[in-house]
Amino acid sequence: MSALLEVSGLAVAFGGVRAVRGVSFSVDEGQTLAIVGESGSGKSLSSLAVLGLLPAQARVAAGSVRWDGQDLLALEADELRRLRGEELAMIFQDPLSALNPALTVGYQVGEMYRRRRGFGREQAKRQAIEAMTEVGIPDAARRADAYPHEFSGGMRQRVMIAIALALRPRLLIADEPTTALDVTVQAQILRLLRRLQRDGLAMIIISHDLGVVARTAQSVVVMYAGQAVESGTVADVYPAPAHPYTLGLMAASPSARDGGRQVRPIDGYPPDLSSLPGGCTFHPRCPFARERCRTEEPTLRQVAPGRASACHYAEEVLARGAAVDHAGA
Amino acid sequence: MERQSTTPVLELVDLVAGYRLRQGLFGRRRDVHAVAGVSLSVGAGETLCLVGESGCGKSTVARTVLSLLRPSSGEVRFDGADVTGMSRRELRAMRRQVQLVFQDPYASLNPRMTVRELITEAWRIHPGIVERERWDAEVAGLLERVGLNPGHASRYPHQFSGGQRQRICIARALSVRPRLIVCDEAVSALDVSIQAQILALLKRLQEELGVAYLFITHDLGVVRQFADRVAVMHLGTIVETGETERIYESPAHPYTQALLSAAPSVEDWREQESEEILLHGDAPSPLDPPSGCRFHPRCWMTRDRCRTEEPALTDRGTGHPAACHYAGPLVSAHTS
Numbered sequence: 089m090s091a092l093l094e095v096s097g098l099a100v101a102f103g104g105v106r107a108v109r110g111v112s113f114s115v116d117e118g119q120t121l122a123i124v125g126e127s128g129s130g131k132s133l134s135s136l137a138v139l140g141l142l143p144a145q146a147r148v149a150a151g152s153v154r155w156d157g158q159d160l161l162a163l164e165a166d167e168l169r170r171l172r173g174e175e176l177a178m179i180f181q182d183p184l185s186a187l188n189p190a191l192t193v194g195y196q197v198g199e200m201y202r203r204r205r206g207f208g209r210e211q212a213k214r215q216a217i218e219a220m221t222e223v224g225i226p227d228a229a230r231r232a233d234a235y236p237h238e239f240s241g242g243m244r245q246r247v248m249i250a251i252a253l254a255l256r257p258r259l260l261i262a263d264e265p266t267t268a269l270d271v272t273v274q275a276q277i278l279r280l281l282r283r284l285q286r287d288g289l290a291m292i293i294i295s296h297d298l299g300v301v302a303r304t305a306q307s308v309v310v311m312y313a314g315q316a317v318e319s320g321t322v323a324d325v326y327p328a329p330a331h332p333y334t335l336g337l338m339a340a341s342p343s344a345r346d347g348g349r350q351v352r353p354i355d356g357y358p359p360d361l362s363s364l365p366g367g368c369t370f371h372p373r374c375p376f377a378r379e380r381c382r383t384e385e386p387t388l389r390q391v392a393p394g395r396a397s398a399c400h401y402a403e404e405v406l407a408r409g410a411a412v413d414h415a416g417a
Numbered sequence: 418m419e420r421q422s423t424t425p426v427l428e429l430v431d432l433v434a435g436y437r438l439r440q441g442l443f444g445r446r447r448d449v450h451a452v453a454g455v456s457l458s459v460g461a462g463e464t465l466c467l468v469g470e471s472g473c474g475k476s477t478v479a480r481t482v483l484s485l486l487r488p489s490s491g492e493v494r495f496d497g498a499d500v501t502g503m504s505r506r507e508l509r510a511m512r513r514q515v516q517l518v519f520q521d522p523y524a525s526l527n528p529r530m531t532v533r534e535l536i537t538e539a540w541r542i543h544p545g546i547v548e549r550e551r552w553d554a555e556v557a558g559l560l561e562r563v564g565l566n567p568g569h570a571s572r573y574p575h576q577f578s579g580g581q582r583q584r585i586c587i588a589r590a591l592s593v594r595p596r597l598i599v600c601d602e603a604v605s606a607l608d609v610s611i612q613a614q615i616l617a618l619l620k621r622l623q624e625e626l627g628v629a630y631l632f633i634t635h636d637l638g639v640v641r642q643f644a645d646r647v648a649v650m651h652l653g654t655i656v657e658t659g660e661t662e663r664i665y666e667s668p669a670h671p672y673t674q675a676l677l678s679a680a681p682s683v684e685d686w687r688e689q690e691s692e693e694i695l696l697h698g699d700a701p702s703p704l705d706p707p708s709g710c711r712f713h714p715r716c717w718m719t720r721d722r723c724r725t726e727e728p729a730l731t732d733r734g735t736g737h738p739a740a741c742h743y744a745g746p747l748v749s750a751h752t753s
Contacts, residue, residue, distance in 0.1 A: 126608035126609065126610060126611075127608055226698075240699040241471075241699075242699055243699070270470035270471055270635065270699075270700070271470065271635065271637065271676060271679045271680050272470065272675055272676065272679050272695075272696045272700075273470075273699060274679065274681070275678075275679035275681075275693050275695055275696075276695060276696075278681070279692075279693075279695065282689075296608065296609065297609075297681060298609075298683045299638070299680070299681030299682045299683055299685060300681045302681060302682065302683055302684070302685040302686035302689070303681045303685045303686075303689060304689075322686045322689075323686060326683065326686040327686075336610060337609060337610065338683055339613075340609050340610045340612070340613035341609050341638065341682075341683045342612075342613070342616075342636070342638030342639045342641065342642040342643075343638050343641065343642075343682040343683055343684060344637040344638045344640075344641050344665065344677055344680040344682050345680075345682040345683075345684045345685070346682070346684055347641055347661075347662050347665055347666070350642070351613045351616065351617075351642050352613065353610060353611075353613035353614040353616075353617050354610035354613070354614075355614075357578050357580060357581070357611070358578075358608070358610075
């Protein structure tokens with residue numbers, strides 16, 4: 089059985105740099121996949137490549153993106169444009185820069201219905217108000233006549249979600265959807281996303297925040313320096329990571345829940361993508377690194393049912409993670 | 418002036434500060450009190466985290482502490498002396514004792530200056546801290562102290578990564594041997610693996626040098642890791658304060674309870690479906706703060722009294738001060 093979205097061996101070249109090097113993941117209806125990584129890991133480029141929205145300097149160098157059986161990379165630009173909105177949609181970190189400050193919010197939400205459904209102005213507005221209500225914008229009929237600057241950050245992100253979901257797409261890609269929001273507002277948006285997922289929407293959440301991922305996703309891909317270094321279900325990966333980088337990220341994430349746990353930094357800095365270290369790209373920062381890691385690049389391999397890790401010593405890491413069990417709660 | 422060891426490095430007493438706004442082109446001028454009566458203190462070698470959401474006034478507190486903004490009323494005491502009445506000269510000498518590390522290490526380092534120039538700049542302005550013939554050795558020592566290669570003193574900021582630049586900012590702050598460093602979202606822009614490095618560095622420097630931190634952040638995970646004491650700020654006032662573990666283990670103010678329940682943490686994968694306390698809507702505007710308790714429009718415990726009577730920040734039997742008429746342990750199931 090094939091998944092709704094299946095990405096395999098995706099590689100993206102950005103300028104002269106191999107920014108994404110062979111990333112694979114899949115998402116099913118009603119499921120949320122998280123792509124986790126720090127800046128420069130390639131997590132955003134991977135998702136932009138799926139939608140054909142790569143910036144001008146970037147191009148897909150290899151791999152395939154299959155959506156419901158068809159190859160998205162082979163589609164003509166206008167076919168892909170039709171699919172975006174109808175079937176796949178995306179929201180970004182900064183909703184203010186994505187909205188036109190000179191047009192009312194209702195008009196912008198209604199645009200999807202006018203352009204794609206051929207609705208008249210009045211009918212589009214009625215639909216827009218309905219869509220805004222659905223994502224939890226109170227008093228939508230009145231608020232539809234307001235401009236983006238009159239909305240708070242959280243309400244603007246709801247507007248973006250209303251626009252993204254206007255044509256009832258089956259997949260929503262959310263790139264750092266709550267990073268710019270206050271924590272109490274973030275909680276509201278995350279709850280909305282969870283509700284949408286329960287209603288059957290497939291989602292990809294791109295985030296640097298392991299806490300946000302813990303609250304929303306069922307499965308996770310961890311990226312480092314353009315590669316997927318670990319993948320699996322959240323319930324498998326979180327308690328016992330199978331890659332030293334994942335283990336390090338978990339230990340470095342400060343927690344509001346657990347007062348007993350001291351954060352431990354990862355030594356060193358992420359590599360420069362234009363001059364990657366030989367062997368495993370993580371080896372200069374890795375506490376598990378040995379001679380083999382400096383020369384031989386590990387490939388992502390299955391280490392347990394439904395789990396993969398790109399580490400020569402994944403089994404050892406797994407055992408360590410399980411032993412540490414930083415759970416507490 | 419005699420200095421007692423018990424005198425806090427920094428003390429704010431009933432601080433009111435803000436901005437003058439004009440509403441509309443011909444509108445009236447009016448004062449917006451972003452900080453509406455804040456009292457706090459930071460002891461020598463201590464870390465106080467001021468935590469709150471955007472618009473709560475935490476950065477205005479920082480600006481006032483740094484004498485970048487004159488308070489409308491109240492006192493800013495440094496080593497027991499009120500700085501609001503100081504002359505320019507006194508203020509300059511005092512400023513040396515209080516340094517600042519910002520969120521954005523890209524914007525706060527002059528791109529045309531080398532690391533050496535950035536660090537020695539303050540020695541030029543405040544002669545007498547380090548003698549000129551000792552500059553090179555001092556720069557090297559500072560760089561080493563913050564984990565940078567002393568041989569990189571002649572490099573420019575763009576030749577460093579974000580985390581390294583934040584280390585340069587910290588070295589620069591340390592160059593004048595301050596007693597207090599105000600960190601305004603100092604680790605918020607950094608990747609989590611680097612953030613942990615900088616937090617560890619700040620902690621080590623505190624142990625070595627006894628410097629105190631007023632650490633301003635919105636990140637509740639960072640606070641729990643880093644703070645000795647916490648002050649939770651909401652709409653210009655402190656709603657709860659106390660020792661970090663006390664606040665996290667038994668928050669007494671509904672706003673703190675909501676904040677802590679909303680903060681996503683690595684451990685949350687265990688109970689993805691558990692419902693956090695959800696506040697309605699957004700924080701009210703400081704332009705038009707609500708009557709009575711400023712939190713009442715978003716609070717699930719609001720009663721009539723809360724709409725009219727502003728609660729004082731006092732201990733109502735919870736072991737630490739909280740500004741809520743009904744402060745107490747979290748009772749389950751007030752999720753909306």
